[in-house]
Amino acid sequence: xxxxxxxxxxxxxxxxxxxxxxxxxxxxxxxxxxxxxxxxxxxxxxxxxxxxxxxxxxxxxxxxxxxxxxxxxxxxxxxxxxxxxxxxxxxxxxxxxxxxxxxxxxxxxxxxx
Amino acid sequence: xxxxxxxxxxxxxxxxxxxxxxxxxxxxxxxxxxxxxxxxxxxxxxxxxxxxxxxxxxxxxxxxxxxxxxxxxxxxxxxxxxxxxxxxxxxxxxxxxxxxxxxxxxxxxxxxxxx
Numbered sequence: 001x002x003x004x005x006x007x008x009x010x011x012x013x014x015x016x017x018x019x020x021x022x023x024x025x026x027x028x029x030x031x032x033x034x035x036x037x038x039x040x041x042x043x044x045x046x047x048x049x050x051x052x053x054x055x056x057x058x059x060x061x062x063x064x065x066x067x068x069x070x071x072x073x074x075x076x077x078x079x080x081x082x083x084x085x086x087x088x089x090x091x092x093x094x095x096x097x098x099x100x101x102x103x104x105x106x107x108x109x110x111x112x113x
Numbered sequence: 114x115x116x117x118x119x120x121x122x123x124x125x126x127x128x129x130x131x132x133x134x135x136x137x138x139x140x141x142x143x144x145x146x147x148x149x150x151x152x153x154x155x156x157x158x159x160x161x162x163x164x165x166x167x168x169x170x171x172x173x174x175x176x177x178x179x180x181x182x183x184x185x186x187x188x189x190x191x192x193x194x195x196x197x198x199x200x201x202x203x204x205x206x207x208x209x210x211x212x213x214x215x216x217x218x219x220x221x222x223x224x225x226x227x228x
Contacts, residue, residue, distance in 0.1 A: 004155075032214040043117075044156070044204065044219040051214045089155050098169040099215040100146055101206075103155030 002027050006090050006104030013080055013111050021075040021107045023064075023090035031092040033057075033066050033073040034101070038087045047075075047088070080111045115139060117220035119205050125226045126195055133191045134223045138207030145188050146217060147180055148204040149173065156204055162188060163210070195227045 007022040025031065035047040035057070048057035053068035062077045073090060090104040118137045126132050138145050143164050148156035159178070161169040164185040174180075177195075182188040192199055202224050206217040 006155075034216075036219075043221040044206075046216055046218075049214060049216065091155070093215050093217075095215075098146075098158070098161035099144070099208075100158040100161055100169070101148075101156070101217060103157070105153065105155050 002031070002092060002094060002102045004090050004092055004102055004104040007107055008105070010108040010110060013109070015082055015111055015113050016079045017111075019075070019077040019080045019084075019109065021088055021090075021109070023073045023075065023104060025071050025073065025090075025092050025102075027071075027092055027094065029094045029096060031094050033064070034091045034093070035062070035064055035073070035075050036089040036091055036103075038089065038106070040086070044089070080109070082111045082113055085109055085111050117205055117207055117218050119203075119220040119223050121223055122221060123224050123226075125228065127228050128197060129194055131191065131193045132195060132225060133189055134203055134225075136188045136190070136205030136220060138186070138188070138205070139218055141209065142207035142218070143185070143210040144208045144215070144217075145182055146206040146208075147188070147190050148206065150202040150204055150222070151200075159190075159203075192225075195225075197227045200225055200227045 032051045037047045048059040050057040050066035056065045087106045091101045145162040147159040150156040162182040177193045202222040204222045205220045208217045
């Protein structure tokens with residue numbers, strides 16, 4: 001079945017540090033890949049997406065590249081800010097059936113000044 | 114605000130009681146999803162509607178759970194004879210049928226606590 005494995009947290013970084021959160025997936029088909037973010041006290045928000053191999057999703061300084069050969073979709077940001085503190089979820093969606101999302105367990109990021 | 118809304122935001126109930134949650138999706142979004150999220154975990158899929166038709170149900174959706182979307186707009190999720198293990202955040206999401214990659218927009222969730 002489909003699944004997403006995410007780097008376990010929590011992750012604590014100093015402001016302006018480089019961020020990588022690893023994500024690998026298992027899928028029966030050719031999924032779309034997503035990163036969602038959950039800020040404290042708020043709902044899940046789509047951060048970025050990629051729909052085919054070698055696509056790079058990007059938003060708010062975050063990037064992730066769809067790597068079919070390694071079944072990975074690692075999230076990166078060159079210089080984190082305190083406001084990036086949140087829980088980050090990697091997810092996939094197959095292109096058939098319900099197209100429901102399969103989520104990883106989430107990685108909590110705390111950025112300290 | 115034209116996002117997905119959910120009510121109530123919090124619900125505390127005693128074991129054995131029935132509870133009902135409501136989700137109002139983004140207008141004209143044909144697809145509607147319910148997910149459950151427990152502490153420290155990612156959301157898990159419960160069920161999917163396309164317009165008013167419930168097309169898919171997860172094995173997580175026991176016979177105590179029922180969901181409806183009577184007119185293809187808002188949806189309700191009912192849990193009968195609640196158990197302590199039902200305590201979780203219940204999330205609703207919607208997406209347009211026209212989206213080729215199925216970007217889902219989430220509501221703020223309903224946090225259920227079963228005492």
